[in-house]
Amino acid sequence: xxxxxxxxxxxxxxxxxxxxxxxxxxxxxxxxxxxxxxxxxxxxxxxxxxxxxxxxxxxxxxxxxxxxxxxxxxxxxxxxxxxxxxxxxxxxxxxxxxxxxxxxxxxxxxxxxxxxxxxxxxxxxxxxxxxxxxxxxxxxxxxxxxxxxxxxxxxxxxxxxxxxxxxxxxxxxxxxxxxxxxxxxxxxxxxxxxxxxxxxxxxxxxxxxxxxxxxxxxxxxxxxxxxxxxxxxxxxxxxxxxxxxxxxxxxxxxxxxxxxxxxxxxxxxxxxxxxxxxxxxxxxxxxxxxxxxxxxxxxxxxxxxxxxxxxxxxxxxxxxxxxxxxxxxxxxxxxxxxxxxxxxxxxxxxxxxxxxxxxxxxxxxxxxxxxxxxxxxxxxxxxxxxxxxxxxxxxxxxxxxxxxxxxxxxxxxxxxxxxxxxxxxxxxxxxxxxxxxxxxxxxxxxxx
Ligand SMILES: Cc1cc2nc3c(=O)[nH]c(=O)nc-3n(C[C@H](O)[C@H](O)[C@H](O)COP(=O)(O)OP(=O)(O)OC[C@H]3O[C@@H](n4cnc5c(N)ncnc54)[C@H](O)[C@@H]3O)c2cc1C
Numbered sequence: 001x002x003x004x005x006x007x008x009x010x011x012x013x014x015x016x017x018x019x020x021x022x023x024x025x026x027x028x029x030x031x032x033x034x035x036x037x038x039x040x041x042x043x044x045x046x047x048x049x050x051x052x053x054x055x056x057x058x059x060x061x062x063x064x065x066x067x068x069x070x071x072x073x074x075x076x077x078x079x080x081x082x083x084x085x086x087x088x089x090x091x092x093x094x095x096x097x098x099x100x101x102x103x104x105x106x107x108x109x110x111x112x113x114x115x116x117x118x119x120x121x122x123x124x125x126x127x128x129x130x131x132x133x134x135x136x137x138x139x140x141x142x143x144x145x146x147x148x149x150x151x152x153x154x155x156x157x158x159x160x161x162x163x164x165x166x167x168x169x170x171x172x173x174x175x176x177x178x179x180x181x182x183x184x185x186x187x188x189x190x191x192x193x194x195x196x197x198x199x200x201x202x203x204x205x206x207x208x209x210x211x212x213x214x215x216x217x218x219x220x221x222x223x224x225x226x227x228x229x230x231x232x233x234x235x236x237x238x239x240x241x242x243x244x245x246x247x248x249x250x251x252x253x254x255x256x257x258x259x260x261x262x263x264x265x266x267x268x269x270x271x272x273x274x275x276x277x278x279x280x281x282x283x284x285x286x287x288x289x290x291x292x293x294x295x296x297x298x299x300x301x302x303x304x305x306x307x308x309x310x311x312x313x314x315x316x317x318x319x320x321x322x323x324x325x326x327x328x329x330x331x332x333x334x335x336x337x338x339x340x341x342x343x344x345x346x347x348x349x350x351x352x353x354x355x356x357x358x359x360x361x362x363x364x365x366x367x368x369x370x371x372x373x374x375x376x377x378x379x380x381x382x383x384x385x386x387x388x389x390x391x392x393x394x395x396x397x398x399x400x401x402x403x404x405x406x407x408x409x410x411x412x413x414x415x416x417x418x419x420x421x422x423x424x425x426x427x428x429x430x431x432x433x434x435x436x437x438x439x440x441x442x443x444x445x446x447x448x
Contacts, residue, residue, distance in 0.1 A: 005442045006032035010253040012240050013037070014228040017045025018064075018427055019415040020259035021214035022077060022434030028217070030442055035251060036218055037226040037242055039385055043215040046386055046417075047427060049206030050294060053374050056329035059206050060294045062378040063389075064427040065323075065335065067207075069199040071428035073435065074210070078203055081213040085201035086326040092198075094308035096315065096364060097164055104315055104364040106307070114165030119189050121156055125182070126190045134190060136399040141183055145399040149185050150178035164314045170340035171312055171319035173425075174288020175392045179340060184393050202326060207427070231256065231412070232271040238411050255445070257437045259415040262405070263287050263387035274409055281401035285418060287388020289343035289381045293336040293350070293358055294323060296374040300332035301366045316345035317361045331373060334362070339389065343381065350377060390425040391418035406433065408444065413437040 009032045013020045016038035027034045042048070046063040054060070067074055067085065078085060095112045099105045119126075125144055132138035136145075149166055158166075166177045166185070173180050203209050215222055223244070230241040233256075240251045258265055262285045273279065302309060302322065310321030318338030325332070336358065338346035349357040355375035359367050380389045393399070406419035415437040420429030 001026065001029050002442075003029060004031045006030040006445060009033065009255070009441075009445060010035070011441060012238065012251055012253045012256045013259055014240070014256065015045065015259035015416070016040075016043040016211070016215065016222060016224070017259060017416070018047055018074070018211060018430035019417065019434040019437075020257065021211055021218075022073075022431040023257050023259060023415055023438045024218060024221070024434075025077070025214050026435050026438035027441065028221075030438070032441075034218070034221050035223065035253070036221060037223045037228060037251075039225070039227040041224050043222070043224070044208045044211035046380070046390070047207050047211055048378075049208035050376055050378075051206070053376065054294075054296050054333065055373055056331050058296065058324050058327050058329055058331065058333055060323035060333045060335055061202070061207055062292050062294070062376070063380070064207055065202065067201045067203070067427065069201075071423065071426065073423075073432040074428045075201070077214075077431050078210050081210065081217075083209055083213060084204040086204045087199065088202050088326055089200050089308075089310045089321060091306075091308040091310070093310045093312055093319075093321075095168070096311045096313040098315065104313065104361075106311070106364060114161050114168075117162055118165055118185075121158070121162065122186055122189045125186045129183075129186050129190050134187065136183075136402045141399045144186055145181045145183040145393070145397065146395050147182045148178050148395045149180045149182050150176075152182045152185075153177060167314035168312045168319075170314075170342055171337055172339070173392050174290050174339035174343075174389045175286070175394070176340040179286070179392075179394055181393045181395045181397060183399060204326070228260070228268065230269045230271075231258075233410050233412060234272075236411070255411045255413065255441045257413045257415055257434075257441065259434060259437070261287065261386055261388070261416060262391065262418050264385060270412070275404070277401055278404040278407060278409060280398075281404040284397050284401070285391050285405070286394045286397070287381070287386075288339055288390060288392045289341075290389025291318075291336075291338045291343040291346045291380070292378045293317075293338070293346060293355070294333055294376045295336070295355060295359060295372055296331055296333045297367075298331050298371040298373055300325075301370045302332075302334065302362075304366075311365075315361070316342055316349060317358055318342040318346060320362065320365070343379070347377075347379060392425075406436075408440055411444070413440050
């Protein structure tokens with residue numbers, strides 16, 4: 001990276017999640033004068049490690065949790081700022097499904113056939129999609145995108161196993177089969193190794209350490225509790241209106257990177273307005289419901305020889321896994337991620353029976369006599385600065401618009417998980433998009 005490429009150039013980064021912080025890291029390295037603002041009182045956005053309230057000094061992730069082996073951008077950045085990754089969940093994911101009497105049962109690995117069967121059924125769709133090189137401006141993609149996963153399941157007369165597998169994927173897509181565009185499923189099954197889950201990591205001490213390490217390098221260039229409320233750009237100047245403790249002020253800069261979720265970006269007045277297609281893409285993008293429940297118990301009752309420590313399910317509690325196996329202590333934390341309809345269902349269980357109700361729904365894992373010591377629940381669709389877990393594509397989203405989510409407009413650049421193609425919905429997508437946006441600023445600046 002050329003350390004002088006952006007000397008004398010001012011860039012405002014709106015959003016101090018991983019996307020904004022990764023962008024700022026590279027901009028500083030290129031010599032730019034950087035200002036990063038975030039409306040929250042902390043950095044990290046949807047990466048948030050919770051320490052408070054847990055016994056034995058343990059912690060767990062409220063947002064982004066697992067880092068996959070092939071997610072090189074986040075792994076590289078962590079390494080660059082001196083953080084270590086710890087291997088987790090070596091036993092991979094198992095699967096839990098209700099038996100004919102409705103009781104949850106762990107399926108032996110040998111009988112988990114849902115993935116393979118879905119892959120097989122999807123072949124008539126994945127084949128042309130791969131021929132289209134997975135491009136979202138192809139009519140092949142447009143044709144699939146208009147249908148929901150539920151409509152497709154009806155069309156192929158899917159049996160209970162296929163439907164349960166697709167419903168279980170709401171823990172991944174954060175959308176139920178009737179909400180999710182078929183193209184999302186086809187896209188997932190078109191990647192060679194997906195959706196199989198391989199080697200996984202967490203950042204030692206909590207994923208939030210990546211955000212705080214990046215923020216520490218920014219010093220007084222970072223402004224928290226600062227809301228970007230409007231933006232105008234004309235000629236070579238970008239004017240950003242910010243609100244801090246009710247006081248309005250203006251920051252003038254050469255370029256701006258908007259690294260906030262589309263749910264917030266679409267509320268912000270931009271003058272002159274974005275091109276119609278870009279505006280449409282930002283307005284129409286959906287964000288999934290996601291409730292994370294963290295349950296700390298006095299002992300790790302879920303551990304058993306040769307049994308996985310992570311399970312997907314189509315059940316109301318969602319997916320469940322060992323949230324902190326890498327940490328010391330007799331106690332341990334289970335992480336429940338309920339996406340789409342399971343998010344509503346999980347909240348309903350807790351409203352009626354408290355966290356105990358959720359503990360009881362883990363009976364199949366051995367929770368019967370477990371002592372629940374602490375619980376925390378984070379409902380991301382109620383978080384005012386995220387308004388959902390992460391983006392998903394519904395059947396109303398025109399796939400040809402997707403590219404517009406990441407397209408620069410004049411001196412405005414766009415970053416964030418939702419702008420990534422390969423890693424949308426992941427921390428890696430946030431990091432990669434931030435670094436891409438910083439490189440775009442440098443490229444535009446270098447143009448004659
Ligand atoms: C429950 C859950 C589970 C997840 N699990 C995983 C996982 O296991 N693995 C994985 O890789 N990823 C996971 N993710 C996804 C991952 O956390 C996100 O993709 C990533 O953190 C998004 O980063 P970002 O920088 O794009 O956005 P954000 O982290 O949302 O950052 C955007 C920032 O912009 C700020 N902002 C918003 N509006 C304004 C404004 N007007 N002015 C100033 N600032 C503003 C926000 O406060 C926020 O800090 C999960 C997410 C959730 C919610």
